[in-house]
Every structure is written in C-alpha cells, then in structure tokens.
Amino acid sequence: MEQFYLHLLVLLVLSILLRFLIAPGHAPEEPPLVSSRIPFIGHLIGLARYGNRYYVRLSAQSQLPAITINIFRQKIYLIYSPGLLAAAQRHAKYISFEPFAALAIRRAAGIKGNGPIVSSSSEKGRSSFDKQMKDAVHSVLLGEAMVGITRASVAAIKKSVDDLRSTEVDLLTWCRHVLTMATTDSIYGPMNPYRNREAEAAIWEFDSGLGKLTLNFAQRFIAREAYQAREKLVKRLLEYFEKCGYINASSFVQRRLEVERKAGATLEDIARLETLMVLPLLSNSAPSTFWVLFDIFSRLDLLEEIRKEIVQNALQFKPCDDSMGKPKQMCTLNMNNIRDKCPLLVATWQETLRLRANTASVRFVSKDTKLNDTYLLKANSIVQTPANVLNVDPNIWGPDAHLYNPRRFLDTRASPGAGGDRKRDRKWNGFMTFGASPWTCPGRHFATAQILALVSLLVMKFDISPVAGDWVSPRINHRSMALAISIPAEGLMVNVVTRKEVKGIDWEFQMMEGKA
Missing domain, CATH: 1.10.630.10 (Cytochrome P450)
Incomplete structure (x- = not known):
C-alpha cells in the first residue's frame, strides 16, 4: 500500500513539473484560464468526446465573456460575447484565418511539393496567389455572374x-442528392464530374473525414475512407480538366482556373484543390x-x-x-x-x-492585440467563437433563447446599424451561423x-x-x-x-x- 502511495506521489510531482515546463504562461490581462481536470490533454479529450458541445459546457462552467484554455502548449481563446466578437472583427488584420488556409488546404487536398498553391518559400508570392484566388471566388459568388x-x-x-x-x-x-446534383451541374456544366452515385457518395465520405485528413498523420490508415474518397474525386476531376470540361462550365470554375494557370500550378494540383472548392457550397x-x-x-x-x-x-x-x-x-x-x-x-x-x-470559427492571432481595452490576446494564439453558444445566449435572444420561435427575427430583418436599434444590432452580432464580418x-x-x-x-x-x-x-x-x-x-x-x-x-x- 505504501508503494502505491509513493508511486502516486511521484506521478503527482511529475505532473506538476510537466505542467510548469509545458503549459504556456498566462498574463493577468488575458481572458481567465480554465484548466482541465486532466493536465495537458483534458480539453482535447473533451472536444473528442463532445465535439463543439464542449464549448457550451465550458461557457456554462465559467459564465464569462471569454476564457483561455491550453492544449499542450497551444493557447486557445474562446469568445462568448458579441461585444468582444465585434472588437475582434475590428482587428481582422491581426486576427485572421489566412495563416491556417494554406496548411489546411495542402493537407486536406493531399497536395505535395512546393507549388504556387501552397508554397511557403515566398510569403509575398503566396499572399499574392491567395488574394487572387479569394478575389476570383468572391467576384463570382457575390457578383452578377452568380445570377x-x-x-x-x-x-x-x-x-x-x-x-x-x-x-x-x-x-x-x-436532400443531399438533390442539392449535390443541382449545385455541381450548375457549376461544372454538361461534363459535371460529380454526376454519378459513386462520385456523389465520395463527396460526402471525403467531407466527413476532413478533420482527420487535416491532421496529416498516416492518412491512408487514420482516415482511410476519406483518403480513398478524395483520390476517387481527384481522378474524376483530372479527367474533367484533361477533357476541357471547364469550357462549358460556370465562371466559378473558369476564373479560378485562370488564376491557377497563371501561377503555374500543375493539373494535378488544380484537380486536388478543386476537390475542396465545392464542399463549402x-x-x-x-x-x-x-x-x-x-x-x-x-x-x-x-x-x-x-x-x-x-x-x-x-x-x-x-x-x-x-x-x-x-x-x-x-x-x-x-x-x-x-x-x-x-x-x-x-x-x-x-x-x-x-x-x-x-x-466555431477559428482564427490566428499574429500580433498581441487588446480587445475593448479589457482582454489581451497574445501572438501565436488561436481564437475561436462558438456559434452554438452565442446563438442561444439569453442576453442576446431573451429568456426563450433555447426555444424555437421564428418570430424573434420578424422585427430584426433590416441589416444591423439602421436607425440605431441596439437590440437589433446585438442580435445580428450574435447570429453566427454564416460567420461574422469580415469573415x-x-x-x-x-x-x-x-x-x-x-x-x-x-x-x-x-x-x-x-x-x-x-x-x-x-x-x-x-x-x-x-x-x-x-x-x-x-x-x-x-x-x-x-x-x-x-x-x-x-x-x-x-x-x-x-x-x-
């Protein structure tokens, strides 16, 4: 029995030492730190077990507008307040998704080497390609071509x-079948590479395993089904581009292809990137x-x-x-x-x-940033804003926030800001399903x-x-x-x-x- 307690004491001391050595420091100005019961990996286990519901549990536990959690040495800020969200929006230059984009795209699409799509050899060149691709996508999805x-x-x-x-x-x-065919037919034209049941099934298998693919660890084994589905789609898209199916496609395909070709991307890299482009739609x-x-x-x-x-x-x-x-x-x-x-x-x-x-939107903090002169967000940290918390916050939506009541939107249809209606503005700032400006x-x-x-x-x-x-x-x-x-x-x-x-x-x- 004494030996058991000795082992327990040793483990406790090691845990404290590791916590001191591994856990990042925490400044008083940062959002309050919420520790997990299991050091280092407790929050990771919570996310694996509960998914995005874990953010709801942390919000209920803390009752704070923002908190800090640590997963190993990674500092993550969770924002639960529309006011702090609005403050983060005003600092979009330093709180941005772009640093994640190239890495996530490369891993999820299986792009190899250092081509222009994901090249890290030139930060300026990569930014130029990213900007051109973003402009091409937005010009279609938010322009007359979308009609x-x-x-x-x-x-x-x-x-x-x-x-x-x-x-x-x-x-x-x-619903999946109808919308998949309607979307891909309207985008890819008569030679739509997704127009068969096998390709359609591959889209959803690929989509369901994106998280595992992005980890980029033993993809063929850890994310076997998603990996195989992606490779099927790459093969079909390669054939589509080789046979010039894009000639009769929409401008959503043509404008992006023009940017990729000018940047010198290989046809395989273009096909691999294309596997990701239809998923958000x-x-x-x-x-x-x-x-x-x-x-x-x-x-x-x-x-x-x-x-x-x-x-x-x-x-x-x-x-x-x-x-x-x-x-x-x-x-x-x-x-x-x-x-x-x-x-x-x-x-x-x-x-x-x-x-x-x-x-739960994910953003990277590239520079120390203070929100509303209250909370400090440290550089190299991650910011997440869980919609499933903001969208049911009684302070935004009222005491019936958890009940289904469409009429709550009937007096808030106008865009925020008009007429100085602060209650309406607060609701629109708390409506996170499509993201939040400028994201x-x-x-x-x-x-x-x-x-x-x-x-x-x-x-x-x-x-x-x-x-x-x-x-x-x-x-x-x-x-x-x-x-x-x-x-x-x-x-x-x-x-x-x-x-x-x-x-x-x-x-x-x-x-x-x-x-x-």
Missing part, C-alpha cells in the same frame, strides 16, 4: 421535385434543408401560416395548355418575393440556422436561394410526415465539428404525399433579371 448559376441550380431543383412522387424517402439522403446545405423541413412540417400551425404567406405574396396562378393542347393551371413561385415578401418563411429559415448551428461565408446568398426554393416548393406541393408516425428529432452527430450546421447521426424516413389541392398543377420558378 446565372443560381438560375441553373434552381431549375435543377425544380426538376428533382417534379420527379418526386408520393413515396417514402430518407429525408436527409434525398454543399456540406451545410443538405443538413440545413433537412432541419428547416423538419422544423416546418413538425409544426402544423407554422406550416399553414407559411403556405398562406406564400400564396398571398409569392404565388401566381395562370391558365395554360399542356403538350396535348388541353387546358391546365401553372403555378409560378416568384423567388424574389419569397425572399423579400415572405418574412415568416425567411425568419423560420433563420431560426433553424440559429438553433442548429455547430460552427462571412461568400456563398451564403447562393445557399439561401437554393434552400428557400426547395423548401417553398415542397411546402406548397406536398404533405410530409414520418413513417414512424411522430416527429422525433434524430440523434445528432456531435463529433462532426467541421460542419456549420449540426448533422443527424441517423436517417429519418418520411412519407411524401402530393396535396389534393395542387394535383394536376404544374410549377415553375420566376426570378427577376439581374437578381438572385
């Missing part, structure tokens, strides 16, 4: 819904659509209100003839009115994003247009109910930390039945010229 891509995508969504008959489907699987759209459909169809009163709103503000009936010359009715859904004149539908979409958020997702408008088109058409055409009878929320895959939206860990089989009121009616979407 044509959105139109093509919405048309593909309409065709998929037209092909849907009264049947049973796994709701998430169906796909990975969160399917779970987002799943949840907004779940949240609407599981609330019959809300469903009826949204249907009435669409009929009154965004739907036009007109007579027409079918292919045989027989009279019929055509229903036109005006997508601009869906967005601008259906506030309850849009608020429902926002409320789903708020409560299903899973993202907001450039594809958010495209994703919103796609999802509102799909949801509005399904709401008007079908009644959807679970095969099991009751709407029971599926278990969440909390370990999927890379996704901005929580993803179900299991399927949900639903009955899809055409509404009697709309049988025999054809549907179409209308979008005003120059708008998406």
Whole structure:
C-alpha cells in the first residue's frame, strides 16, 4: 500500500513539473484560464468526446465573456460575447484565418511539393496567389455572374421535385442528392464530374473525414475512407480538366482556373484543390434543408401560416395548355418575393440556422492585440467563437433563447446599424451561423436561394410526415465539428404525399433579371 502511495506521489510531482515546463504562461490581462481536470490533454479529450458541445459546457462552467484554455502548449481563446466578437472583427488584420488556409488546404487536398498553391518559400508570392484566388471566388459568388448559376441550380431543383412522387424517402439522403446534383451541374456544366452515385457518395465520405485528413498523420490508415474518397474525386476531376470540361462550365470554375494557370500550378494540383472548392457550397446545405423541413412540417400551425404567406405574396396562378393542347393551371413561385415578401418563411429559415448551428470559427492571432481595452490576446494564439453558444445566449435572444420561435427575427430583418436599434444590432452580432464580418461565408446568398426554393416548393406541393408516425428529432452527430450546421447521426424516413389541392398543377420558378 505504501508503494502505491509513493508511486502516486511521484506521478503527482511529475505532473506538476510537466505542467510548469509545458503549459504556456498566462498574463493577468488575458481572458481567465480554465484548466482541465486532466493536465495537458483534458480539453482535447473533451472536444473528442463532445465535439463543439464542449464549448457550451465550458461557457456554462465559467459564465464569462471569454476564457483561455491550453492544449499542450497551444493557447486557445474562446469568445462568448458579441461585444468582444465585434472588437475582434475590428482587428481582422491581426486576427485572421489566412495563416491556417494554406496548411489546411495542402493537407486536406493531399497536395505535395512546393507549388504556387501552397508554397511557403515566398510569403509575398503566396499572399499574392491567395488574394487572387479569394478575389476570383468572391467576384463570382457575390457578383452578377452568380445570377446565372443560381438560375441553373434552381431549375435543377425544380426538376428533382417534379420527379418526386408520393413515396417514402430518407429525408436527409434525398436532400443531399438533390442539392449535390443541382449545385455541381450548375457549376461544372454538361461534363459535371460529380454526376454519378459513386462520385456523389465520395463527396460526402471525403467531407466527413476532413478533420482527420487535416491532421496529416498516416492518412491512408487514420482516415482511410476519406483518403480513398478524395483520390476517387481527384481522378474524376483530372479527367474533367484533361477533357476541357471547364469550357462549358460556370465562371466559378473558369476564373479560378485562370488564376491557377497563371501561377503555374500543375493539373494535378488544380484537380486536388478543386476537390475542396465545392464542399463549402454543399456540406451545410443538405443538413440545413433537412432541419428547416423538419422544423416546418413538425409544426402544423407554422406550416399553414407559411403556405398562406406564400400564396398571398409569392404565388401566381395562370391558365395554360399542356403538350396535348388541353387546358391546365401553372403555378409560378416568384423567388424574389419569397425572399423579400415572405418574412415568416425567411425568419423560420433563420431560426433553424440559429438553433442548429455547430460552427466555431477559428482564427490566428499574429500580433498581441487588446480587445475593448479589457482582454489581451497574445501572438501565436488561436481564437475561436462558438456559434452554438452565442446563438442561444439569453442576453442576446431573451429568456426563450433555447426555444424555437421564428418570430424573434420578424422585427430584426433590416441589416444591423439602421436607425440605431441596439437590440437589433446585438442580435445580428450574435447570429453566427454564416460567420461574422469580415469573415462571412461568400456563398451564403447562393445557399439561401437554393434552400428557400426547395423548401417553398415542397411546402406548397406536398404533405410530409414520418413513417414512424411522430416527429422525433434524430440523434445528432456531435463529433462532426467541421460542419456549420449540426448533422443527424441517423436517417429519418418520411412519407411524401402530393396535396389534393395542387394535383394536376404544374410549377415553375420566376426570378427577376439581374437578381438572385
């Protein structure tokens, strides 16, 4: 027994010594330090066990606007306050994602060597390439060129819904298929390399293993399924570029390809980088659509209100003839009115994003920076802002922050800042699902247009109910930390039945010229 206690004492002393030698120092001006019960790796274990929910546990434990945690010698600041988030935004020059980008891209895509895409030999050259690629992406996703891509995508969504008959489907699987095909067809054109079931499955297998691939440790063994899926996609994309499929592709492909070629990137590096480019447009759209459909169809009163709103503000009936010359009715859904004149539908979409958020933005501190003259962020540290904390903060959203209530957004639809409404500004600063300025997702408008088109058409055409009878929320895959939206860990089989009121009616979407 004495020997046991002696060993225990030795371990305790070693633990204290290691903590002193390994743990980074902590200045009084930094956010308060929250230690783990298990030295060095306790927080890492917490993240592995709970995923991004671990940040919620730390927030509840500390009740502070910001804290510091250490994983080995890495200092990580967690920001839980919209005021501190706004302060970090004002220091975007020194609190940035860019230092992570090249390393993460190289590891996830499997790019070797020192080509221009990830070269670290010239910091100036790498910054130039990064800036040109960022400009190319933003010029399309936030510009007029996106109108044509959105139109093509919405048309593909309409065709998929037209092909849907009264049947049973796994709701998430169906949403994934529809949005994958609509997105990739509209971006890559007639030679879309993702247009088969094997490639489609590879996208999602690759996406699910991005975290393991980014670790860059024994990828073929630690992330075997994701590694194999990525290599399948690389092969298909290489063939796509070799056969000049990009000639009839969208400007989203062509403008980036132009930048890559001018920089001297090899065709394989271009194909490898391309495996990552479509993921931000796909990975969160399917779970987002799943949840907004779940949240609407599981609330019959809300469903009826949204249907009435669409009929009154965004739907036009007109007579027409079918292919045989027989009279019929055509229903036109005006997508601009869906967005601008259906506030309850849009608020429902926002409320789903708020409560299903899973993202925790990651930024690198390149220079000692003080936020609001209160907290000091030390250079070479990491800053994370968990949306699943800010999006349910009672100080921002009120005492019912954890309840589903779309109407909380109805008086906050205007952009923040107008009229000096501080309550509204606080809510928008706390709405983190699409990131926060200047780090907001450039594809958010495209994703919103796609999802509102799909949801509005399904709401008007079908009644959807679970095969099991009751709407029971599926278990969440909390370990999927890379996704901005929580993803179900299991399927949900639903009955899809055409509404009697709309049988025999054809549907179409209308979008005003120059708008998406």
